[in-house]
Amino acid sequence: MTLLSVNLNKIAVLRNSRGEHEPDIVVAAETVIAAGAGGVTVHPRPDQRHVRPDDVRRIAAMLGGRVEFNIEGNGFAAPRGSYPGLVALVRDVRPAQCTLVPDGDGQITSDHGFDLAADAATLKPLIAQLKALGARVSLFVDAGTVDLGRAADVGADRVEIYTGPYAKAHAANDVGRALADCVRTAESARDAGLGVNAGHDLNQRNLSDLRRAIPFLAEVSIGHALIGEALYDGLAPTVRNYLRLLAG
Numbered sequence: 046m047t048l049l050s051v052n053l054n055k056i057a058v059l060r061n062s063r064g065e066h067e068p069d070i071v072v073a074a075e076t077v078i079a080a081g082a083g084g085v086t087v088h089p090r091p092d093q094r095h096v097r098p099d100d101v102r103r104i105a106a107m108l109g110g111r112v113e114f115n116i117e118g119n120g121f122a123a124p125r126g127s128y129p130g131l132v133a134l135v136r137d138v139r140p141a142q143c144t145l146v147p148d149g150d151g152q153i154t155s156d157h158g159f160d161l162a163a164d165a166a167t168l169k170p171l172i173a174q175l176k177a178l179g180a181r182v183s184l185f186v187d188a189g190t191v192d193l194g195r196a197a198d199v200g201a202d203r204v205e206i207y208t209g210p211y212a213k214a215h216a217a218n219d220v221g222r223a224l225a226d227c228v229r230t231a232e233s234a235r236d237a238g239l240g241v242n243a244g245h246d247l248n249q250r251n252l253s254d255l256r257r258a259i260p261f262l263a264e265v266s267i268g269h270a271l272i273g274e275a276l277y278d279g280l281a282p283t284v285r286n287y288l289r290l291l292a293g
C-alpha cells in the first residue's frame with residue numbers, strides 16, 4: 046500500500062495572498078485526514094512564502110501523531126527572521142519524517158535532488174541530528190540516480206524520487222525513458238535497503254503509471270495538482286480520487 050501524504054503548501058499560498066487567516070491550513074489538514082490521507086506534508090522555506098513555522102506547529106498539534114507528518118526542506122538554510130531553521134522546527138514538533146531537499150532561495154519550487162557523492166560529508170551529521178530527534182530521514186534525489194548505497198551510508202532511511210521530469214514526459218506522451226529512470230533509482234534504493242518515496246508534479250493522470258512501475262513505492266507526497274483539482278471537485282473528493290488510484 047502506498048501512503049498518500051497531502052502537501053498543504055498551496056493552501057498557505059492562498060491564505061498568504063490576503064495576509065489573514067483563511068483558508069485555515071489546519072482545517073485543510075483535518076479535511077484531508079478525514080478523507081483518508083495517510084499523512085500531511087509541508088515544505089516551509091526561509092522566505093515564508095508558503096507554510097510558516099506557526100503553521101507547522103499548529104498542524105503538528107492537531108495531528109498529534111495520528112498520521113504521518115512529513116516536513117520537507119533545506120536543512121542547511123540558515124534561520125531567518127521568525128524562520129528558525131529546519132532542525133529547530135523538527136526539534137519543536139517531532140515529525141515522523143523529515144525530507145531533505147537541496148533547494149535554494151532563487152528557486153520557484155524544488156527542481157533537483159542531492160548529488161550524493163558531493164553532499165555526503167555535510168549530509169551525514171545533519172541526518173544523525175534529525176534521527177536523534179526521532180525523525181525518519183528521506184533524501185530528495187533525481188530520477189536516474191543509481192549510487193543509492195551512498196544514501197544508506199550517510200544514514201538515510203528513505204529517498205524521495207523527484208518526479209518533475211517524469212510528469213513533464215508523461216504530459217508529452219513520451220514517458221518511457223523518464224519512467225525507466227524512476228524505476229532504476231527505486232530499485233537501486235531498495236537494493237541498498239532504503240524505502241522509496243516519490244513526489245513533485247504527480248497528478249491523477251500520471252500517478253497510476255508510476256505506481257504500477259514501482260509496486261513497492263512507500264509514499265507519494267502530492268500538493269500542487271491535488272489542491273488545483275480540489276478547486277473544481279472539493280478537497281475531500283479529490284483526496285478520495287487519489288486513494289482510489291493508489292489502491293488500483
Ligand SMILES: CC(=O)[C@@H](O)[C@H](O)COP(=O)(O)O
Nearest residue numbers: 054088117146154155244245
Ligand atoms: C520537494 C518537493 O517537490 C515539494 O516540496 C514541492 O517543492 C512543493 O511544492 P511548492 O514548491 O510549490 O511548495
Ligand SMILES: NCC(=O)COP(=O)(O)O
Nearest residue numbers: 052244245246266268269
Ligand atoms: N515532495 C513533493 C511534494 O510534497 C509535493 O509536490 P507537488 O505535488 O506540490 O509538486
